[in-house]
Amino acid sequence: MKFISLKNCYKVYPNGVTALADINLEIQKGEFVFIIGPTGCGKSTLMKLLYREEKPTKGNVIVGGINVEKLRNRKVYKLRRKLGIIFQNFRLLPKQTVYENVAFPLSSNGIKDTEIRPKVLKALELVGLKDKIKSFPDQLSGGEQQRVCIARAIVNEPKLLLCDEPTGNLDPDVSKEIMGVIDSINKKLGTTIVMVTHDDQIVNRMKKRVITMDNGVVTSDVMKGKYKKHESN
Amino acid sequence: MKAIRVFVRSFKEAFKSVFRNFSLSAASVACTTITLILVSIAILVSYNIKNVTEKLENELTIVVYLEREATKDQAENLKKTIENIPNVEKVTYKSKDEWKFEMQNYSSTLNSTLSYLKENPLLDSYAVKVKDAKYLRKTADTIKEQEIVRSAEYGEGTVDKLVSVFDLIKRVTVVIVIALVLVTAFLINNTIKIAIFSRRSEIEIMRFVGSSNYAIKLPFVFEGLFLGIIGSIIPIIVTIYGYLIAYSKLNGHIFSRMIELVKPFSFVLYVSLILVTIGAVVGFFSSYRAVRKYLKV
Ligand SMILES: Nc1ncnc2c1ncn2[C@@H]1O[C@H](COP(=O)(O)OP(=O)(O)OP(=O)(O)O)[C@@H](O)[C@H]1O
Numbered sequence: 385m386k387f388i389s390l391k392n393c394y395k396v397y398p399n400g401v402t403a404l405a406d407i408n409l410e411i412q413k414g415e416f417v418f419i420i421g422p423t424g425c426g427k428s429t430l431m432k433l434l435y436r437e438e439k440p441t442k443g444n445v446i447v448g449g450i451n452v453e454k455l456r457n458r459k460v461y462k463l464r465r466k467l468g469i470i471f472q473n474f475r476l477l478p479k480q481t482v483y484e485n486v487a488f489p490l491s492s493n494g495i496k497d498t499e500i501r502p503k504v505l506k507a508l509e510l511v512g513l514k515d516k517i518k519s520f521p522d523q524l525s526g527g528e529q530q531r532v533c534i535a536r537a538i539v540n541e542p543k544l545l546l547c548d549e550p551t552g553n554l555d556p557d558v559s560k561e562i563m564g565v566i567d568s569i570n571k572k573l574g575t576t577i578v579m580v581t582h583d584d585q586i587v588n589r590m591k592k593r594v595i596t597m598d599n600g601v602v603t604s605d606v607m608k609g610k611y612k613k614h615e616s617n
Numbered sequence: 618m619k620a621i622r623v624f625v626r627s628f629k630e631a632f633k634s635v636f637r638n639f640s641l642s643a644a645s646v647a648c649t650t651i652t653l654i655l656v657s658i659a660i661l662v663s664y665n666i667k668n669v670t671e672k673l674e675n676e677l678t679i680v681v682y683l684e685r686e687a688t689k690d691q692a693e694n695l696k697k698t699i700e701n702i703p704n705v706e707k708v709t710y711k712s713k714d715e716w717k718f719e720m721q722n723y724s725s726t727l728n729s730t731l732s733y734l735k736e737n738p739l740l741d742s743y744a745v746k747v748k749d750a751k752y753l754r755k756t757a758d759t760i761k762e763q764e765i766v767r768s769a770e771y772g773e774g775t776v777d778k779l780v781s782v783f784d785l786i787k788r789v790t791v792v793i794v795i796a797l798v799l800v801t802a803f804l805i806n807n808t809i810k811i812a813i814f815s816r817r818s819e820i821e822i823m824r825f826v827g828s829s830n831y832a833i834k835l836p837f838v839f840e841g842l843f844l845g846i847i848g849s850i851i852p853i854i855v856t857i858y859g860y861l862i863a864y865s866k867l868n869g870h871i872f873s874r875m876i877e878l879v880k881p882f883s884f885v886l887y888v889s890l891i892l893v894t895i896g897a898v899v900g901f902f903s904s905y906r907a908v909r910k911y912l913k914v
Pocket residue numbers: 397398399401402403422423424425426427428429430
């Protein structure tokens with residue numbers, strides 16, 4: 385069953401830069417997909433179309449049954465509740481504890497405390513941070529902070545997790561750990577994962593579907609396991 | 618239920634934020650306080666003035682004395698003429714005998730003097746009530762021009778001046794109050810703008826995790842509302858105690874018995890209600906404006 389579909393998508397920024405040109409993609413429910421390519425090729429722009437931070441200039445974007453390009457600004461939150469987003473920089477609330485940060489998507493939307501608690505604990509258990517509940521972000525390592533972000537992204541039990549260079553700020557060992565966490569989310573919860581990365585090692589090791597982009601177009605789309613090795617540029 | 622919890626949460630967040638940006642909040646609250654104190658004084662004074670002028674105006678009559686030789690027909694005609702003047706509301710006849718009776722009752726000296734005289738020295742008169750005190754003089758002058766009118770008098774000078782001074786005071790206070798309300802609105806608007814700015818990372822996270830616009834914006838609107846309401850606390854205290862003290866010090870009137878003050882209760886309570894309403898409305902709309910302008914979601 386397909387979960388994401390892009391048809392003939394173009395994105396031209398107001399300054400005239402064409403970031404995406406005629407993108408056609410389908411991603412199935414439960415898939416794990418890497419998006420790679422040189423800097424400035426449009427990877428983040430593609431992600432932004434998926435969480436409706438940007439609208440396609442032309443074309444059709446469907447995510448989880450929602451026609452994203454037709455979504456009005458006021459209704460974007462309905463899409464965002466169905467997905468989790470992780471970035472390179474962690475974006476945690478510095479004055480709130482780990483627990484409060486992870487609970488934030490629920491508490492800020494008026495979910496009952498008694499409903500929040502088991503969900504937060506489950507998410508923190510999945511990322512292996514159950515013992516840091518009361519810590520503040522500045523008391524955690526980079527890898528731990530990113531794990532808090534992952535917990536926050538999945539606390540809503542989204543069907544889709546969008547990761548834009550989640551390991552970009554982390555050293556290789558920690559990156560490996562984080563990838564392990566994301567992989568286990570994919571396997572245990574069946575969450576669809578779309579992940580932008582620059583890290584060849586990760587891509588080569590994990591053997592997933594790999595979409596390669598260059599200059600705003602998809603240059604190759606290799607199915608799971610078929611991807612041999614990325615020639616370093 | 619969810620909406621209510623978002624509401625309650627916004628309320629708490631707004632309250633915290635007031636203290637988080639303390640110096641700015643303090644400036645807004647101080648400005649609101651000053652404005653509302655002036656608004657309060659303006660209301661107290663102008664309402665008292667309105668009360669007094671209304672009373673004065675009600676009692677304002679032109680007393681028209683007829684010539685002694687005026688006949689009954691002439692008197693009747695004059696009455697009709699006066700009644701036809703646009704500003705005239707009511708004309709009442711009072712004969713010289715009625716005047717005499719009234720005066721005799723008023724003091725014993727007058728009584729004996731009047732009884733001593735064979736002929737009644739007083740004159741027949743009309744009491745003319747006007748619609749608008751502003752044109753009192755004009756109306757009196759018109760009446761004076763008529764035949765068989767010996768004089769047409771009213772509390773000339775004092776009343777005129779009093780009414781126009783009151784009018785001026787009212788206008789000046791209205792202008793000052795409007796200016797101050799605008800300054801307050803600007804300050805609260807600015808405070809909210811900075812609150813939005815200082816919490817932009819939180820706002821961004823809320824957007825990414827799917828908070829509704831309502832949940833994102835409401836705390837800031839509440840914050841403005843709080844600033845306005847907090848700013849009305851001191852003015853309300855000042856209003857209640859200030860007016861009570863002034864009222865008892867002045868024994869309830871100024872200058873003479875003529876100018877009576879409005880009774881403190883429930884007057885001060887109404888004024889307090891007006892103050893808190895103005896504070897809340899100004900706070901609400903200035904923060905609403907800031908949110909619309911600076912919080913794009
Ligand atoms: N908001 C924007 N306004 C104008 N141009 C933009 C904007 N965002 C991105 N671009 C341009 O669009 C192109 C694609 O940018 P994008 O961020 O998608 O690249 P990327 O593949 O994510 O790069 P990186 O690997 O460095 O993150 C670039 O040329 C960039 O300069």
